[in-house]
Amino acid sequence: MRNSRLMAATAAAAVLALGLTACSGDDSEGSGDDSTMSEGDGGGEVEVFTWWAAGSEKAGLDALVGVFDEQNPDYTFVNGAVAGGAGSAAKDLLQSRLQAGDPPDTFQAHAGAELQDYIDAAQIEDVSDLYDEFGLTEAFPSDLVDRLSTEDGAIYSVPSNIHRANVVWANPTVLEDAGLDPEAEYADMDAWFEALDAVEESGKTALSIATTWTQVHLLETVLLSDLGAEAYNGLWDGSTDWEGAEVTAALEDFEKLMGYTNTDRDGLDWPDATQQVIDGQAAFNVMGDWAEAAFQEAGSEAPGDYIYFPVPGTDGTFDFLADSFTMPVGAPNPDGTKAWLETVGSAEGQEAFNKAKGSIPARTDADTSDFSEYQQTAVESFANDTIVSSLAHGAAAPVATLNSISDATSKFTTGASDLATFQSELAAANM
Incomplete structure (x- = not known):
C-alpha cells in the first residue's frame, strides 16, 4: 500500500536523525503497491505531501480535500502531511524521498525561486500544458503567471492561493x-x-x-x-x-x-x-x-x-508568496496527480481552501464575497499594490x-x- 511506503520513509528518516513525524490520514497496512492504480486506470490513491498538519492550516487542507473528493470520487486522498513551521521538517523528509526515488504523487512547495532546486535536479515536471487544459492562464492574473514561469516559459506548479x-x-x-x-x-x-x-x-x-x-x-x-x-x-x-x-x-x-x-x-x-x-x-x-x-x-x-x-x-x-502543488517525476499515480492539480486550480477548490486558510484565491474569477474583512482588503491590495517576492x-x-x-x-x-x-x-x- 502507498501509505506503507510513506511510513517506511518516515522511519528511515528518523533513523537518519531527522526527527520527523509523518501524519497520515490513512492507517491501513500492507505491502507492495497493488492498491495504487497506474496511469490510465482513473482511480487509486493520491498521496498529497504538505506541511499542513494541524490547526488552521489543516482546516484549509481539509476544505480542499472535501472539494477533491466531490470532484474525483474514484480517487482516495492519502494525507502525507508532516508537521513543522514553514515546511522545514517536511522539506527535509521530502528531499530524502525524492533522492530515494520514492516521490509522493504531489507535494506542496512555495511558488517562485524555491522550485528551482527541484527543477535543476529534474525532480518535477513542467505542467504548462495543464494551464491551457484547465484554463488557468486566463483565470490567473498575467503578472502571477509571469512570476510562476521560468525564463523559457515553463511552469512547474499550480498555486492554491496568494498569501x-x-x-x-x-x-x-x-x-x-x-x-x-x-x-x-x-x-x-x-x-x-x-x-x-x-x-x-x-x-x-x-x-x-x-x-x-x-x-x-x-x-x-x-x-x-x-x-x-x-x-x-x-x-x-x-x-x-x-x-x-x-x-x-x-x-x-x-x-x-x-x-x-x-x-x-x-x-x-x-x-x-x-x-x-x-x-x-x-x-x-x-x-x-x-x-x-x-x-x-x-x-x-x-x-x-x-x-x-x-x-x-x-x-x-x-x-x-503562494503555496503551490507539483507533479513529481515518477509520481506513482500521475492521473491522480493531475486530478489533484485540477482541483487545486479550480474556482471551487480555491474558494473553499482560502476561506479556511486566511489567504486569497489566485484566480480572479473566484467568489470572495463571503470572505473575511481582512481577506477583502488583501484582494484589493494584491490587485493594486506593488508586488514583491517573499x-x-x-x-x-x-x-x-x-x-x-x-x-x-x-x-x-x-x-x-x-x-x-x-x-x-x-x-x-x-x-
Missing part, C-alpha cells in the same frame, strides 16, 4: 492598556519603535515571535520597509549591495526589533507567537495572513479582538540561499555573531 507576508497583527486591548490608540498608523520603523516602547513599559511583550523562520520573515519585512520595493527587489537581482549602508541601517532596525521580543522565541512556532497576541500576552506580531485563520479559529473578531495593518513603512506594497517563503531566493540566510540569522539572534558578521554572511549567501 501576504508583510502584515502586523495586534491586540487592541493591550495597546489601549499601554496608552496607545489602536487606530494609530505608523509611517515607518521609528514611529513603531515608540509604540513598542510604550507596550514594553506596560509590562507586556511588545512583539511576539517564534523560531528562526519567523525571524527571517521579520527580517524581510524590515528590509522591505527601510529599502523600499525597488531596492528590496535589488537584493535578489544583484542591483542592491548587501554590504551597503542602507542594508546596514535596516539590520540595525532588525536588531532593535528583536530586543522587544519574547525570550522563549526559539522554542516556539508561529501559532504560539500568534496565540500570545490572541491571549493578550503580547501587543504585536508580524506574520503572514495565515494568522487570519488562526484568529478566526479562536473566535476572534476584528477590530474588537484584533487589528491588522501593513508592516510600518510597507503600505502600498504586497509581499507575495524571502522566507521561497518566492525570492533558492532554497540554498534561504538556508544560508536562516543560519546567519539564527547565529545573530542567539548572540553567536555581531551585526557586521551578520551582514557579511548575508552578503556571502547571495553571492
Whole structure:
C-alpha cells in the first residue's frame, strides 16, 4: 500500500536523525503497491505531501480535500502531511524521498525561486500544458503567471492561493492598556519603535515571535520597509549591495526589533507567537495572513479582538508568496496527480481552501464575497499594490540561499555573531 511506503520513509528518516513525524490520514497496512492504480486506470490513491498538519492550516487542507473528493470520487486522498513551521521538517523528509526515488504523487512547495532546486535536479515536471487544459492562464492574473514561469516559459506548479507576508497583527486591548490608540498608523520603523516602547513599559511583550523562520520573515519585512520595493527587489537581482549602508541601517532596525521580543522565541512556532497576541500576552506580531485563520479559529473578531495593518513603512506594497502543488517525476499515480492539480486550480477548490486558510484565491474569477474583512482588503491590495517576492517563503531566493540566510540569522539572534558578521554572511549567501 502507498501509505506503507510513506511510513517506511518516515522511519528511515528518523533513523537518519531527522526527527520527523509523518501524519497520515490513512492507517491501513500492507505491502507492495497493488492498491495504487497506474496511469490510465482513473482511480487509486493520491498521496498529497504538505506541511499542513494541524490547526488552521489543516482546516484549509481539509476544505480542499472535501472539494477533491466531490470532484474525483474514484480517487482516495492519502494525507502525507508532516508537521513543522514553514515546511522545514517536511522539506527535509521530502528531499530524502525524492533522492530515494520514492516521490509522493504531489507535494506542496512555495511558488517562485524555491522550485528551482527541484527543477535543476529534474525532480518535477513542467505542467504548462495543464494551464491551457484547465484554463488557468486566463483565470490567473498575467503578472502571477509571469512570476510562476521560468525564463523559457515553463511552469512547474499550480498555486492554491496568494498569501501576504508583510502584515502586523495586534491586540487592541493591550495597546489601549499601554496608552496607545489602536487606530494609530505608523509611517515607518521609528514611529513603531515608540509604540513598542510604550507596550514594553506596560509590562507586556511588545512583539511576539517564534523560531528562526519567523525571524527571517521579520527580517524581510524590515528590509522591505527601510529599502523600499525597488531596492528590496535589488537584493535578489544583484542591483542592491548587501554590504551597503542602507542594508546596514535596516539590520540595525532588525536588531532593535528583536530586543522587544519574547525570550522563549526559539522554542516556539508561529501559532504560539500568534496565540500570545490572541491571549493578550503580547501587543504585536508580524506574520503572514495565515494568522487570519488562526484568529478566526479562536473566535476572534476584528477590530474588537484584533487589528491588522501593513508592516510600518510597507503600505502600498504586497509581499507575495503562494503555496503551490507539483507533479513529481515518477509520481506513482500521475492521473491522480493531475486530478489533484485540477482541483487545486479550480474556482471551487480555491474558494473553499482560502476561506479556511486566511489567504486569497489566485484566480480572479473566484467568489470572495463571503470572505473575511481582512481577506477583502488583501484582494484589493494584491490587485493594486506593488508586488514583491517573499524571502522566507521561497518566492525570492533558492532554497540554498534561504538556508544560508536562516543560519546567519539564527547565529545573530542567539548572540553567536555581531551585526557586521551578520551582514557579511548575508552578503556571502547571495553571492
